[in-house]
Amino acid sequence: MADHVGSLFLPGDLIQNLKESEATKKILLGPGLRQENDLILTSKPGILRFREPNVYWIDSPQKRYVPVKGDAVLGIVTQKMGDVFRVDVGASESATLPYIAFEGATKRNRPDVKVGDIVFARFSVANKDMEAELVCIDKHGRSNGMGVIRDGGFLHHCSINQVRKILNPENVLLKTLGKNMKFETAVGMNGRVWVKGRNINETIAIINALAVSEFMTNEQTLSMCKKLADSLAGF
Amino acid sequence: MRETPLSTCERDFILSVIADRKRIDGRQTYDYRKIKIVFGIDRGCCSVELGKTRVLAQVSCEVTEPKQTRPTDGILFMNVELSPMACPSFESGRLSDEGVELNRLLERCIKESRCLDTESLCIVAGQKVWTIRIDIHVLNQEGNILDCASIAAITALVHFRRPDVTVSGEDVTIHELDDRDPVPLSVHHMPICVSFAFFDQGKFLLVDPENGEEKVMDGKMVIGMNKHREICTLQITGDMLLLKEQVLRCSNIAVVKVQEISELIQTALENDKTARSEGRKYGFAESIEREQITTHHTDITNVDMEDITKTNHETMDEEENQEQENSEENKVTILEKGTGIVGEGGRNSWLMSDDDEDVKIEPSIPNKSKKHKQKEKKEAYSFGDDSEEEETVVLDESDLHMIKKVPGSSDSVDLQSLKPSKSTPGKKKKKR
Numbered sequence: 001m002a003d004h005v006g007s008l009f010l011p012g013d014l015i016q017n018l019k020e021s022e023a024t025k026k027i028l029l030g031p032g033l034r035q036e037n038d039l040i041l042t043s044k045p046g047i048l049r050f051r052e053p054n055v056y057w058i059d060s061p062q063k064r065y066v067p068v069k070g071d072a073v074l075g076i077v078t079q080k081m082g083d084v085f086r087v088d089v090g091a092s093e094s095a096t097l098p099y100i101a102f103e104g105a106t107k108r109n110r111p112d113v114k115v116g117d118i119v120f121a122r123f124s125v126a127n128k129d130m131e132a133e134l135v136c137i138d139k140h141g142r143s144n145g146m147g148v149i150r151d152g153g154f155l156h157h158c159s160i161n162q163v164r165k166i167l168n169p170e171n172v173l174l175k176t177l178g179k180n181m182k183f184e185t186a187v188g189m190n191g192r193v194w195v196k197g198r199n200i201n202e203t204i205a206i207i208n209a210l211a212v213s214e215f216m217t218n219e220q221t222l223s224m225c226k227k228l229a230d231s232l233a234g235f
Numbered sequence: 236m237r238e239t240p241l242s243t244c245e246r247d248f249i250l251s252v253i254a255d256r257k258r259i260d261g262r263q264t265y266d267y268r269k270i271k272i273v274f275g276i277d278r279g280c281c282s283v284e285l286g287k288t289r290v291l292a293q294v295s296c297e298v299t300e301p302k303q304t305r306p307t308d309g310i311l312f313m314n315v316e317l318s319p320m321a322c323p324s325f326e327s328g329r330l331s332d333e334g335v336e337l338n339r340l341l342e343r344c345i346k347e348s349r350c351l352d353t354e355s356l357c358i359v360a361g362q363k364v365w366t367i368r369i370d371i372h373v374l375n376q377e378g379n380i381l382d383c384a385s386i387a388a389i390t391a392l393v394h395f396r397r398p399d400v401t402v403s404g405e406d407v408t409i410h411e412l413d414d415r416d417p418v419p420l421s422v423h424h425m426p427i428c429v430s431f432a433f434f435d436q437g438k439f440l441l442v443d444p445e446n447g448e449e450k451v452m453d454g455k456m457v458i459g460m461n462k463h464r465e466i467c468t469l470q471i472t473g474d475m476l477l478l479k480e481q482v483l484r485c486s487n488i489a490v491v492k493v494q495e496i497s498e499l500i501q502t503a504l505e506n507d508k509t510a511r512s513e514g515r516k517y518g519f520a521e522s523i524e525r526e527q528i529t530t531h532h533t534d535i536t537n538v539d540m541e542d543i544t545k546t547n548h549e550t551m552d553e554e555e556n557q558e559q560e561n562s563e564e565n566k567v568t569i570l571e572k573g574t575g576i577v578g579e580g581g582r583n584s585w586l587m588s589d590d591d592e593d594v595k596i597e598p599s600i601p602n603k604s605k606k607h608k609q610k611e612k613k614e615a616y617s618f619g620d621d622s623e624e625e626e627t628v629v630l631d632e633s634d635l636h637m638i639k640k641v642p643g644s645s646d647s648v649d650l651q652s653l654k655p656s657k658s659t660p661g662k663k664k665k666k667r
Contacts, residue, residue: 076239076240076241076242078240088237088239088240090239092236114243116240116241116242116243116244116246117242117243117244118242118244149244150244152244152247152248153244153248154244154245154248154259155242155244155245157239194244200248200251200252200255200257201257203248204252204257204259204261207259208260208261211260
C-alpha cells in the first residue's frame with residue numbers, strides 16, 4: 001500500500017498499511033518514523049517517502065546535521081591535537097580527522113592544514129554516542145576530490161534538505177547555473193556548500209541562487225537562473 | 236553548544252566583498268534587510284522580522300510598590316531572553332556577555348531615554364504604581380538582534396494597553412478589560428537603535444550587519460535615535476579608531492533610517508488598529524503568508540475508479556440520502572473555490588454526520604482536468620481507530636497531489652454512487 005507515500009504527516013500521526021518485504025515480512029523504518037508497541041507513528045513533520053522493497057522514512061526540513069557513515073561533508077578545522085585535527089561539521093559534537101588520512105600523508109610528511117581551513121571529507125566512523133571520524137581518502141588511498149579547500153571561494157550554510165535537493169540528479173540548479181558561468185563547488189551533506197566562481201560577483205550570484213532555490217520547482221529554478229544570468233550579463 | 240566557527244575562507248571572502256563595496260546578500264551598504272512587523276492577538280505583543288532575524292516582544296503590567304527614592308514614578312523593566320532556539324550557542328537561563336550587553340543597550344535606548352512617561356503610571360503616590368515589563372525573546376539569530384529587538388520593544392510598548400484605574404479616596408479600582416476600555420501608555424517618542432559595522436579600521440561601513448559580517452567586523456557603533464533627530468544612545472565597541480567624520484556620517488544615516496523605520500512602525504500600528512476596529516482578523520495566525528512553500532509537490536497520482544462503484548452500493552444503504560434526486564449526473568460539481576465533488580449528491584452530507592465514522596476526502600478538482608481523481612477507497616483510510624474527533628480536510632489546488640487522511644474509525648467511506656465517467660481506468664495505483 002503505497003498510497004500515502006508522498007503525503008504530509010505531522011508528529012504523532014498513525015501510519016498503517018505499510019508494505020512489507022515479501023521475503024522477510026519486515027518493514028524498515030527510517031528517520032522520522034517510530035514504532036510504539038504495534039503501532040507506527042511519525043515523530044517528525046514531513047512527507048512520507050518509500051523506497052523498494054520496504055524502506056519508509058519521513059522527509060523533513062532540518063537544520064541540525066547528524067553524522068552518517070559514508071557521508072561527504074564540509075568541515076571547518078578548529079583545532080590541531082597531536083595526531084588528529086578537530087573538525088566542526090555542524091553536528092552536536094565535532095569530528096576528528098587523523099592527519100594520516102590524507103592522500104600521500106605519512107608520519108613524516110604531514111599534510112598542510114591550518115586552523116580555520118575547510119576540509120571536504122567523508123565519515124569513516126559515525127556511531128551513536130561516539131566521536132565521529134573523518135577521512136580524506138577513499139579505500140584505494142586516493143584523495144578522490146577530498147582534502148583541504150583553500151583557494152578562495154565562499155562557504156554557504158543552508159538546510160540539510162536543500163543539500164539533498166541540489167544533489168538530486170533530477171534537480172537542474174547546478175547544471176543550469178553551470179551553463180552560464182564557470183564555477184567550482186563542493187556540496188557537503190551537513191548543509192554546507194562551498195562555491196567558487198570566476199570572480200566575486202559570480203560567487204555572490206551563485207550563493208544567492210542557492211539561497212533562494214530551496215523551495216523552487218525545476219521550472220522556477222530555470223527561470224530564476226535565466227534572470228540571474230541576464231542580470232549578470234548586464235541586461 | 237559551541238557556535239559554528241568561521242572559516243578563513245568565509246572571512247576572506249566577506250572582507251574582499253566588502254572591500255569591493257558589495258554585500259553577500261546583494262544589499263547596498265546602507266540598506267536594511269526587509270523589516271516585517273506583526274502583532275499578536277493580545278495587546279502589547281509584537282514580533283519583528285529583520286531578514287531572517289526574529290524577535291518577539293511582549294509587554295505586561297502589574298501593580299507594585301514604587302521605589303523608595305521615586306515614590307511617584309512607575310517602573311519600566313526590560314528582560315532579554317536568548318534561547319538556544321535562536322542560535323545553538325545561546326545558553327538558556329543565565330545571560331551571556333552578549334545578552335547582558337544587549338539588555339543594557341536596550342535599557343539605555345528605551346528606559347533611560349525616558350520615552351515612557353513613568354509618572355503617568357503612578358496610582359497612589361508611595362504605595363501603588365504600575366510596573367511595565369517588556370520581555371524580549373530572540374527567536375532566530377541571523378545578525379543584528381539589537382536593531383530588531385529595539386523595534387520590537389518600542390512597538391510593543393506603543394501597542395500595549397493597560398487596564399484603567401480609578402481612585403476614590405483610599406479605594407483603588409482596577410477595571411476589567413470589558414468593564415472599561417484599557418488605556419494606552421503615554422509614550423513620548425520612539426527611540427530606535429541603528430547598528431553600524433566597521434571594517435578595515437573604520438574604512439568601510441555597513442548598516443544592519445548580518446551574521447557573517449558581525450563575526451568579521453572590527454567594531455560596531457550603535458546609535459539610538461528618535462525621529463526628532465534626538466540621539467538617545469551612542470555606543471562604540473571593538474578595537475578601531477574612528478574619525479569624527481565617520482561618527483557624523485553615521486548619525487546622518489541613522490536619521491534617515493530611523494525616519495523610515497518610524498514610518499513603518501506607524502503604518503503597522505495603523506493597520507492593526509483598523510483591523511481591530513473593523514472586526515477583521517488580526518494577530519499572528521492571520522499574518523502568516525499562505526502557500527509560500529511551492530515545492531514538496533508530488534506527481535499526479537492516478538487512481539483506478541472502478542472499485543469505487545462497488546463500495547458505494549454498500550454504503551449507500553446506510554446513508555440513503557435525500558439528495559439522490561440529482562443523482563444521475565456524473566459531472567464535477569464545484570461547490571466553492573477549491574472544493575468540488577464528483578458524482579451526484581450535490582451537497583456533502585458527511586459534514587453533518589454526528590457519528591465519527593466517516594472519512595472525508597474532498598480533493599479539489601481543477602475544472603477541466605481529465606485525470607481528476609477521487610480518492611475513495613474502502614479500508615485505505617481507516618487510520619486511528621479510536622479517534623473521537625471529526626475533521627474535514629479541504630485541500631486546495633497545490634495540495635491536490637497529496638492524499639489527506641483523516642482519523643476516524645470508519646470502515647465506510649461514502650461517496651454516493653459514483654460512476655466513473657471521465658476517469659481513465661487502468662492506472663498504476665491499486666488499492667489494497
